Amino acid sequence: xxxxxRSLVDKWKNRPFALLGVNSDRTSTEKGMATYKEKQKExxxxxRSFRDEGKGDGSVPRISQDWRVTGWPTLYFIDHEGVIxxxxxxxxxxxxxxxxxxxxxxxxxxKK
Amino acid sequence: xxxxxxxxxLLLCSAPxxxxxxxxxxxxxxxxxxxxxxxxxxxxxxxxDDELQAKIVKAKKAGERVPRSAFRKPTKEFVATAxxxxxxxxxxxxxxxxxxxxxxxxxxxxxxxxxxVKTLASDHAESKAIGDVVDYxxxxxxxxxxxxxxxxxxxxxxxxxxxxxxxxxxxxRMNGEGGQNARAIADLEKVQGxxxxxxxxxxxADAMEEIKKFAIGSVAPDIDGVDVDGVSxxxxxxxxxxxxxxxxxxx
Numbered sequence: 345x346x347x348x349x350r351s352l353v354d355k356w357k358n359r360p361f362a363l364l365g366v367n368s369d370r371t372s373t374e375k376g377m378a379t380y381k382e383k384q385k386e387x388x389x390x391x392r393s394f395r396d397e398g399k400g401d402g403s404v405p406r407i408s409q410d411w412r413v414t415g416w417p418t419l420y421f422i423d424h425e426g427v428i429x430x431x432x433x434x435x436x437x438x439x440x441x442x443x444x445x446x447x448x449x450x451x452x453x454x455k456k
Numbered sequence: 457x458x459x460x461x462x463x464x465x466l467l468l469c470s471a472p473x474x475x476x477x478x479x480x481x482x483x484x485x486x487x488x489x490x491x492x493x494x495x496x497x498x499x500x501x502x503x504x505d506d507e508l509q510a511k512i513v514k515a516k517k518a519g520e521r522v523p524r525s526a527f528r529k530p531t532k533e534f535v536a537t538a539x540x541x542x543x544x545x546x547x548x549x550x551x552x553x554x555x556x557x558x559x560x561x562x563x564x565x566x567x568x569x570x571x572x573v574k575t576l577a578s579d580h581a582e583s584k585a586i587g588d589v590v591d592y593x594x595x596x597x598x599x600x601x602x603x604x605x606x607x608x609x610x611x612x613x614x615x616x617x618x619x620x621x622x623x624x625x626x627x628x629r630m631n632g633e634g635g636q637n638a639r640a641i642a643d644l645e646k647v648q649g650x651x652x653x654x655x656x657x658x659x660x661a662d663a664m665e666e667i668k669k670f671a672i673g674s675v676a677p678d679i680d681g682v683d684v685d686g687v688s689x690x691x692x693x694x695x696x697x698x699x700x701x702x703x704x705x706x707x
Contacts, residue, residue, distance in 0.1 A: 349702070360697040369704045382705045392689070393514055394681040398705065407679055412670060413703045420701040425516065426675050427694065431635065439491065439700075444697040454696065 345417065346387050348436050353391055360391070360424060360450040361443065365393030366407050368416065372397040424450035485549035489541055490557070497534045497648055528564065535565045542575065549585040552576070556589030559596055559603075566599050573600040581609055587619035594630035611643070620652050628663060635655065637667050676701075 353363050370376035376398075384391075404413065406419040411418075419439075421430035423446050434441045508526055517523045535558055542554035558565070558572040580586050593603040598679065607630075611623035624643045630639035639655055644660050651657065668674055679691040691699065 345704075349700075352700070360702075361622050362694050362697045363700045364691065364694065364701065366679070366701065366703045367684065368703065369707065377684070379707065384684070389707070392683050393704075394679055394680075394689075395684050396703075407681060408703055410538060410679075411703070412633060412666075412675070416703055416705055418703040420676065420699075422676050422699040422701055426695055428670065428672050428674055429678050432673060441528055443700060444610075450696065451697050 363391040366399040367393040370397045552585035560592040577606045587622040590623040
């Protein structure tokens, strides 16, 4: 998951695309945050994440709860106008194809 | 003061029952038996929570991990009692609340859950009392497959409209949470056709709104938060770009 995501971020760095995370790790404690940062470096997570402060007790944190997330990872594909276009496409190739289409549409809209 | 009065009243009520003897075979008042079971269960769960919290604090100080077994809820004896009571009222509507108790509260007692669902399906699927337990069925579908067919049966075929509505709402909730939006909407529309109850209709309208909010084709609700470095930002800051929003964690 993470290596593929990183490859997408690299591939489309000059196009209108952003990978945004909503991270539910246990970052509510100092120790949890330190562990998170260590892993972030180790795994090469270069993109930005909302901090959804997991408590580590199995409860669903705030943003995830708002979005009715019940399983992780959950993926939303949002277009340049903020409209949800797809959900939970997890196959690498399919994901790339769909996103490429959406990015092209965003570029065309920007030209107008 | 209130509590003492209540305790006295309870004692008075239970006195004639107790006089019949302590043997398990005596017929007891099912409501009273259920209340007693539910009360002792709630107390045991809250005691367990307190203990668990204390263990977590202690382990943290010692830099140790809390063993997984500490998280296991001590449900076993209560499930066994519920099972006994369900057998005592076998075939009667009174059995449903005890079977429901098992479906709702059992954790590791897989066989008891299977048995309870099977009994609900064979003895009570057509009873009105089943309406009170349909909400718990989605939670045990992985442990007892027949829970799904029971919920479907009640939602699609029950003779009592009120019970059907309860089952349809339970199924819609389950499908909505599982991302099966079209199915959830179809059940909610059925409910709209079946009931005139304003509270239920309001609930249905809310549920539909909720589902549409995150459906494909809807504008994503904004997220206003902070990143892991403490910098505030919003999802809408990224308008003009395609966003892949990923709910994730290392764990």
